[in-house]
Amino acid sequence: MFEPKRPQKELKYEELRIYTDEELKNFTEEELKEFKIKHEIPAVEELEKGPWPSFVADAKQEALRRRKLADDRMMIDRYVVEDLLGQLELSFKDGETHWKHGGIVGVFGYGGGVIGRYSDVPEKFPGIAHFHTIRVNQPASKFYKSDFLRALADLWEYRGSGLFNMHGSTGDIILLGTTTEQLEPIFYDMTHELDQDLGGSGSNLRTPSCCIGKARCEWACYDTQEMCYEMTMHYQDELHRPAFPYKFKFKFDGCPNCCVASIARADIAFIGTWRDEIRIDQEAVKAYIAGDIVPRGGSHKGREWGKFDIQKEVIDLCPSQCMRMEDGKLVIDNKECVRCMHCINVMPQALRPGKDTGVSILVGAKAPILEGAQIAQVIVPFMKAEPPYDNVKEVIERIWEFWMEEGKNRERVGELIQRVGLPKFLEVIGLPPAPQMIKAPRANPYIFWKEEDVPGGFERDIKDFRARHKR
């Protein structure tokens, strides 16, 4: 049961609305068809021609809406959206960006959440001379009330460009484009009226994000929403007051399907897992084989795939070949299971994750910015994940301590591990090496044992060795 860390404000949405619905629906389809923005944008308009919905079409609607709103109903330039499209056209033509980013813009006391952006051709496009971005910390699993979104959209129409992204890579709502003067009023309204915090940017803990978790998914091995909320609240100082060498991301996935792709994107990925056995309902296995239950929950039923073949579609595809049929029953050698989720995904009614659940903690994923992309690696194969998560917080804080001490400016934790080596990292964090940390533990000597690590120790005489083995 959800328990808020601080009193939740009861929002009176009717009072928070700035516009009426009629005021916002201020143009007809006909007017939209006829509408031309103030700049010629043939290259940008090419983007509308594809089969997919285009942001250009959306932006034009917003441009027309702003043309027709009354002067005193917008606090920033009426032509902000038109100038944005105009500058994009110029960038296409020139083959280079016309944005400058960064600066001292921010809101009082916060080191993140606002990213300064300026046009470098403001004389041509005065509406976007300032075009700052604001990150809004999304709720766990992105559950919103539509009333809340209307109130937020109204605030942004009034004090910003009216354009926003749902959602940025870290999961926040990204409000696109406002002026420096509007930042504090927006921050005030958002925190005091909407009870909504800003997200993270810069050398901060970034807004933690999680999968849909136990709210909708039977595979969630821990309560991702609860843990995401707990960590967001517990590490508020790290989220808003930057003192890290660079960005740092947490993501929470309830099972190894990894719906928020924590393994590829988070400095620390928390992925739900189990340490007992996959639960098997043998009757349901038979029903799948007989064709009485559609595999994959019916998600591939748009085409004829032929009769379900458990050998071909499940057993032969097991990456560690730990499954077989024996006397009409499915048998799994659980100690060899690598939690790929394939069999569970194909036969969700027959197979379920075990009952002794927790998280695997993986560290070091990143996208290519300074160095190339990295995928996260296992640091803790299994840990229980239950409130108040003190065990997890201890791991997090040890990693931060080492990274803040040893990390270079703008070095992600994954790059630090690569630089110092996994054994050194494990030693400092105080975790034992485990075979789950690498792909081929029997063949890859990733740990060089020291004499004191081995019972009985060992003696090594290099001269004696060289006498028998030439260099």
Next chain:
Amino acid sequence: MEEIKKAILEFASASKKTRFYFKDMEKAVQEKIPTAKAREIKKAASELINEGTLIYFSTGSTTMYGLKDRCASDEPQQ
């Protein structure tokens, strides 16, 4: 705390660069006050920010600190 704040301000005024990383500020403070811990330095820096002496400078991906008086002229204001 006051001592750390003083060390931060000395570094911020003397530093060749008008904007600097937290880590460089931390090193400079620890040269003067070896017992100062990162967390204390962060708290002192946050106080200076709240007082309006120090400011954050963010590119969006990286955050730096600077003296308000020295950084104002760097700002790409229109």
